[in-house]
Amino acid sequence: MESERKPISVALIGNPNCGKTSLFNYITGLQQKVGNFPGVTVDIKSAETKLPGGEVISWVDFPGLYNLYPTSRDEKMVVQSLLDTKDIYHPELICYVADVTKLEKHLLLLDQLRDMQIPLILVLNMVDLAQKENLEINATLLAKKLNIPVVSVSGRSGEGIGNLFNAIKEQIVKEQISVDVQHSGYKFSGEETNIIEELKPFFPSFSAYKRLLIAHHASWLPFISASERIHLLSILGENSFKSLPFQVREVTQRYNFFTPLISSVLKKKLIDGFTFSEKLDGLLTHRFLGLIVFLAVLTFLFQSLYIWAEWPMMIIEEGFSNFSNYVSTYLPDGWFNQFLTEGLIAGLGGILVFIPQIALLFFLISVLEEIGYMARAAFLFDRIMQLFGLNGRSMVALISGGACAIPAIMSTRTIASWKERLITILVTPFISCSARIPVYTVLIGLVIPSKTVGYIFNLQGLAFLGLYLLGIFAALISALLLKWWIKSDEPSFLLLELPDYKLPVWRNVGLTVWEKVRTFTFEAGKIIIIISIALWFLANNGPDVKMEAAKKEAIRVSTERQLSQNETDNLSKAYLLEASYAGILGKTMEPIIRPLGFDWKIGIALLTSFAAREVFVGTMATIYSLGQNDDELTLRERLSVEKNPETGKPRYDLATGISLLLFYVFAMQCMSTLAVVKRETKSWKWPIIQFLGMTIIAYISSLIAFQLLS
Amino acid sequence: MVKVQTGEKILSCAKVGFKGVVSHFNDEHVACRLISMGLVPGCTVEILHKAPFGGGWYVKSDSLHIAMRIEEASCIVLR
Numbered sequence: 087m088e089s090e091r092k093p094i095s096v097a098l099i100g101n102p103n104c105g106k107t108s109l110f111n112y113i114t115g116l117q118q119k120v121g122n123f124p125g126v127t128v129d130i131k132s133a134e135t136k137l138p139g140g141e142v143i144s145w146v147d148f149p150g151l152y153n154l155y156p157t158s159r160d161e162k163m164v165v166q167s168l169l170d171t172k173d174i175y176h177p178e179l180i181c182y183v184a185d186v187t188k189l190e191k192h193l194l195l196l197d198q199l200r201d202m203q204i205p206l207i208l209v210l211n212m213v214d215l216a217q218k219e220n221l222e223i224n225a226t227l228l229a230k231k232l233n234i235p236v237v238s239v240s241g242r243s244g245e246g247i248g249n250l251f252n253a254i255k256e257q258i259v260k261e262q263i264s265v266d267v268q269h270s271g272y273k274f275s276g277e278e279t280n281i282i283e284e285l286k287p288f289f290p291s292f293s294a295y296k297r298l299l300i301a302h303h304a305s306w307l308p309f310i311s312a313s314e315r316i317h318l319l320s321i322l323g324e325n326s327f328k329s330l331p332f333q334v335r336e337v338t339q340r341y342n343f344f345t346p347l348i349s350s351v352l353k354k355k356l357i358d359g360f361t362f363s364e365k366l367d368g369l370l371t372h373r374f375l376g377l378i379v380f381l382a383v384l385t386f387l388f389q390s391l392y393i394w395a396e397w398p399m400m401i402i403e404e405g406f407s408n409f410s411n412y413v414s415t416y417l418p419d420g421w422f423n424q425f426l427t428e429g430l431i432a433g434l435g436g437i438l439v440f441i442p443q444i445a446l447l448f449f450l451i452s453v454l455e456e457i458g459y460m461a462r463a464a465f466l467f468d469r470i471m472q473l474f475g476l477n478g479r480s481m482v483a484l485i486s487g488g489a490c491a492i493p494a495i496m497s498t499r500t501i502a503s504w505k506e507r508l509i510t511i512l513v514t515p516f517i518s519c520s521a522r523i524p525v526y527t528v529l530i531g532l533v534i535p536s537k538t539v540g541y542i543f544n545l546q547g548l549a550f551l552g553l554y555l556l557g558i559f560a561a562l563i564s565a566l567l568l569k570w571w572i573k574s575d576e577p578s579f580l581l582l583e584l585p586d587y588k589l590p591v592w593r594n595v596g597l598t599v600w601e602k603v604r605t606f607t608f609e610a611g612k613i614i615i616i617i618s619i620a621l622w623f624l625a626n627n628g629p630d631v632k633m634e635a636a637k638k639e640a641i642r643v644s645t646e647r648q649l650s651q652n653e654t655d656n657l658s659k660a661y662l663l664e665a666s667y668a669g670i671l672g673k674t675m676e677p678i679i680r681p682l683g684f685d686w687k688i689g690i691a692l693l694t695s696f697a698a699r700e701v702f703v704g705t706m707a708t709i710y711s712l713g714q715n716d717d718e719l720t721l722r723e724r725l726s727v728e729k730n731p732e733t734g735k736p737r738y739d740l741a742t743g744i745s746l747l748l749f750y751v752f753a754m755q756c757m758s759t760l761a762v763v764k765r766e767t768k769s770w771k772w773p774i775i776q777f778l779g780m781t782i783i784a785y786i787s788s789l790i791a792f793q794l795l796s
Numbered sequence: 797m798v799k800v801q802t803g804e805k806i807l808s809c810a811k812v813g814f815k816g817v818v819s820h821f822n823d824e825h826v827a828c829r830l831i832s833m834g835l836v837p838g839c840t841v842e843i844l845h846k847a848p849f850g851g852g853w854y855v856k857s858d859s860l861h862i863a864m865r866i867e868e869a870s871c872i873v874l875r
Contacts, residue, residue, distance in 0.1 A: 152832035188859050191834030330824035337831045364844065364856070373848040465863035469851030472865075580852055581829050581868055584861040 093134055093144035094258050097177035099164070099199065101192050102150035103585040105211040106183040107131075109241030110147040111597050118147075120601060122768065123163045123175075129499070130163070130175060137251050141258065146175050154198045154299055155333050157577055158502045162306065168202060169296060170309045179205045179257055181250070186210040186238070187219055190348045197271045197340045200234070201295035207235045207253050214240040222353040231347055242591050271343025272336055274298070277325065284321050288314065302329050363458075363586040371462050380463055384485045387450050391443055391489035392520065398442035406435030424626055425619075433618030436698060437611040440492050440758065444606055445599050447486050447493040452598040456590035460500065461582055468580050474562050475569025477506040484510070484561065487517035488554075491759045492610075495766055496602055505574035509565050511766055512776050515759050516561035518554050518751065521699040524718060525750050526553055528703055531722045533743025549747075556751050560783065606762065613761035621668075621697050625690075628666040636665035659708055668693055682749065682785065683742035683792040692755070699755050741795035745788040753784035807841060807855070808870035815842040816874040818857075823871040830872070834860050841872065 100106045110118070114133035122129050131147040148167070149160035156162040167173040180199055184192035189210070199206060210225065229236040235253045239246035274282065278298055285297040292300070304310065304318040360368075370376050410427040417423045454460050464478030471480050479501050487494040494514050501507035518526075534549045627633075640658035643649075649657065663669055672689035679689055687709045695702040703718060710724045728737040754760065754777045763773040810816070818839050821827035835841070835857050844861075845854035852863045 152829070155828055155832070157829065188834070190858075191860055194832055194834075330828065333828045334821075334824055334831065337828060338836065341831065341836050363861070367845065367854070367861075371845045371847070371854055373846065377848060461863070465852045465854065466847050467851070468863070468865065469847065469849050577825060579826075579829065579868070580863055580865040581826070581833065582863045583833060584854065584863055586861075 093142040094179065095144045095146060095175070095177050096179045096181055096254060097146045097148055097167075097175070098181050098183055099148050099195070100150060100183035100211075101152055101185070101195060103583055104150065104183045104185045104188075104192060105241045106150060107147060107241075108591050108594055109183060109209070109211060109239065110145060111591075111594050112241050112244050112247065114145055115593075115597070116600070118597070118601075120605065123167075128160050128163045132175070137255060138248075139255060141255060143254065146177065148175075151195065153195055153333075153337060154202075155302065157579060159504050159576070160502060165299070165303065166307060166309070168199075168204065169299060169303075169307065172309070177204060179207070179254065181207050181209050181254070183209045183211050183241075185212050186216045186223060187212055187221060189223070189352060190345060193344045193348065194337060194340055196232075196234075197344060198295075201270050201272065201293065202299075203293040203296070205257055207237060207250070207257060208232065209250060210236060210238045211241050213238045214243055214245060220355040224351045228347075228351045231351065270295075271340040273339070275332075275335070277327070278332060281322070281325055281327055284325065285318070288318065301327055302333070361586070366587055367462065367584070370459070371465060376462070376466055380466055383454070383459070383463075384481070387447070387482075388485055388488055390450065391447055391486060391493075395442040395446050395489070399439050402439050402442070403435065406431060406438070410435075425622070428626065429619045429622035430615070432622070433615045436618055436758070437607060437614050440490065440606065441603055443490045444493040444496065445603055447489075447497065448599045448602045449595060451482065451497055452595045453590050455500065456588065456594055458585045458587045461584050464582060465580075465584065471506075472578075474565040475506065475509045475572075476565055477501045477503060477510065480506065480510040483514050484517055484558075487514040487519060487561075490519050490521070491515040491517070491756070492606070492762050493602075495759065495762050496606065498766065503574070503576055503578065505572055505576065508572060508767065508772065509568045511763055512568060512772065512779075513561040513565045515754055515756065515776070515780065516557050516564065516752065518557040519699075519756075521756070522553075522750055524700045524703045525695075526550060526747065528706075528718050528722050528725070529738075529743050529747050529750075531718075532725055532738050533740050533747075553747060553751050556748075560752060564779070564783075605765070609765045610758065610761040613764065614758050617757040617761075618697050621694060624668040624671065625663060625666055625694055628662075628670065632665040632670075633662060636661040656708075660710065663690065663705075663708055681792065682788040683745045683796060685737070688746065692749075692753075695755050696757055698758065699750065702750075739796075741792050744795060745792035748791050749784045749788045751784075752780055752787060754780035805874040806870050807843075807872035807874060808853075808866050810843055810874075812843050812846055815840060817841070819873045819875040821871050822873055826868050826871040830862075830868075833862060834858075835862065835872075841874075 098106045098110050110131065110133075114135055117133040117135055118131050119133060120129050120131055128149065130149070132145060134142060134144050136142055148164045151161040151164050154165055154168075156165050167175040168177070170176060182196045182199060184196065196206065196208060208229070210223065216223065223238075225236045225238055235257065237246060237250045237253045239250055272295075274294065281301050282294045282297045285292075285300060289297055289300060300307065300310075300318070301322055304315060304322060310318065370379055410431045413431065414423055414427040417426065451460070454463075460479065460482070463481060467478040467481050471478050476484075480498070483494045483498050485494075486497060491514050494517075495511050498507045498510045498514075501510060530546050530549050534546050536544065536546050539545050539548070628636075637658060640654070640661040644654040644657055668690050669686070671693055672686040675689050676684075676686045679685075679692070684692070687706070690709060691702045691705040694705040703721060706725070707721050710721070710728070725738045726736065729735065730737045760773040760777060763776060764770055767773070804819075804822075805816070807814075807816070818835065818837050818841055820837050821830065830836075835855075839857045842856045843853060844856050846852070847854070847863075850866070852865055853869050855862050855864060855869070
């Protein structure tokens with residue numbers, strides 16, 4: 087390599103749970119960027135750093151995998167990047183990370199990678215744990231036997247990182263990095279050799295093993311052109327190429343090669359009886375006690391999201407409203423002032439207010455993940471969740487959805503199967519989140535009498551509970567339907583490794599929280615700002631003639647009624663909202679929502695509460711000239727005396743109230759959630775499907791309820 | 797231990813606490829995955845726990861702990 091400043095791309099590859107990400111975090115810290123493989127929803131982390139000698143290294147942290155025969159999307163992406171020399175993440179050097187305490191299980195992939203002829207360094211991770219477990223390894227002998235440089239490090243403490251850097255430097259200063267295939271553990275069978283030869287004209291520069299991998303993956307590799315694919319598949323057909331038996335043969339043969347090799351360099355003290363992790367699992371994965379512990383953990387998680395996030399959220403909300411007041415007082419009146427305070431600053435506040443919940447949830451989740459508990463939770467709930475097309479890990483998302491769907495949807499990243507992850511993302515917003523509580527409170531108080539039934543139950547409390555259960559029910563039923571509807575080519579496996587329990591590495595926890603908060607703020611945040619400005623525009627602007635007329639009418643009515651300055655302001659706000667584009671929209675959609683028992687006033691509130699459900703309360707307050715009054719009780723009193731002009735009966739009767747409640751249980755009334763779904767699924771397709779689906783369900787159930795009750 | 801028609805002993809027929817040796821696998825998909833994770837023919841396997849509601853199996857093999865479904869456990873043929 088020349089001393090030109092082109093970064094050298096170094097990949098960290100290894101089995102799941104080999105501590106690869108800890109090592110990556112140690113080396114790169116806050117430098118890391120989250121990118122994604124083009125066209126798919128697999129995230130990949132990369133970072134550029136300088137070695138002590140000044141060489142620029144571009145590190146890539148690939149998803150963990152066991153072999154080069156992938157079963158999930160993440161794994162496929164790794165294989166694709168390694169095979170395609172033009173791929174943006176294709177590495178010049180691989181640091182193969184293996185957990186030294188499980189070395190006899192972790193060398194298979196190394197042996198395969200060697201045959202791909204990409205230069206390798208074997209990084210023995212967790213040497214600190216090896217010392218504790220009285221495990222002795224002769225790294226020099228191992229390096230000699232494998233003919234690969236071997237470095238011992240600890241991704242937790244950073245021990246040995248300097249040696250790793252030196253080994254990388256040694257590799258990259260070599261003119262031509264030599265790759266040794268003599269030491270490989272695999273000899274091709276006659277059938278495989280034939281295929282490898284037949285594929286030579288297509289991929290002349292590829293090594294024999296890479297051509298064999300092309301044969302195994304010819305059906306899906308994206309860099310193979312359509313005509314090439316047809317040609318390749320026909321060649322494979324003619325040779326009756328049998329992928330699976332070949333895989334099993336290869337993997338077994340490689341095992342037979344390195345198992346004796348490992349036992350000659352590794353001295354392990356056999357442990358009698360159960361290890362610490364196994365003893366702990368006696369409780370944590372116990373069929374009854376394990377469930378109790380899990381429920382306790384989830385309750386704690388939910389409670390802390392609910393209670394601990396409230397303070398910082400309140401501070402952010404008040405801070406923004408003070409800031410907005412300050413700006414509006416010191417800037418001259420006019421549309422720019424309004425745009426800044428009610429559009430931009432309110433939108434920013436609307437983004438930042440979610441950060442405490444996101445940070446808190448990911449703090450707790452990543453601690454549980456680091457400890458090794460999440461894999462156990464997935465194990466405990468695999469079967470039940472599988473019935474609904476979900477994953478054991480979906481439990482955590484569904485429960486956190488009770489606080490807020492946004493962090494919950496972001497937490498689905500750990501679900502390996504794309505189908506199970508997608509279903510979790512799509513159904514989580516059905517779970518009643520904390521933003522629905524103000525709406526429920528106003529409406530239940532309005533239409534459900536507060537009386538005691540069955541001696542101890544308060545009817546309003548029961549109604550509250552009913553709404554929550556309805557949300558859960560909707561989530562599970564739609565998961566079931568989506569399970570049938572969404573096709574998937576991934577085989578459904580559990581086969582999940584349960585790692586030993588470990589103390590969390592706080593650096594990893596901190597980086598996870600930072601990454602999630604940053605992703606939300608800058609990626610979903612962009613969409614939220616745009617929508618909130620659009621909503622502001624609709625609610626504050628209208629056809630000039632109408633707006634002028636509304637202003638005059640407000641002044642006329644208030645002089646006639648001799649209203650105070652404050653009351654006049656509130657009245658004119660209500661008239662202006664009615665005349666605005668939002669008001670016009672509300673009136674235009676009245677025919678559509680009338681069968682649900684809604685008038686144009688509710689229509690406006692449905693529109694504006696798209697910014698966030700709790701905005702319903704504020705909008706209704708404005709419409710009923712209560713000013714910017716967010717007090718739920720005041721609004722409830724005002725609504726209770728509102729009469730239906732046609733019938734003279736209360737406007738908010740049981741039928742309308744129940745219909746509106748159902749609408750809020752089911753409808754996707756949250757732009758921030760949609761923005762996050764767009765970010766997590768990397769397309770507008772799913773958020774649009776989700777929005778339409780939830781709105782249709784909401785419409786139909788409100789329609790049925792209103793028509794039956796009225 | 798229940799014997800299936802072929803006379804093979806299958807892991808999914810065993811109870812919690814069972815310990816045995818893997819002979820081979822009767823499904824190639826599962827076989828490839830399990831071998832890659834380090835569960836190879838000749839390994840001892842021990843069932844440590846079963847999850848509630850007919851759920852997953854918690855299987856130990858040397859230093860490896862794997863959670864699997866009954867469908868996967870029924871692919872493991874014992875000696």
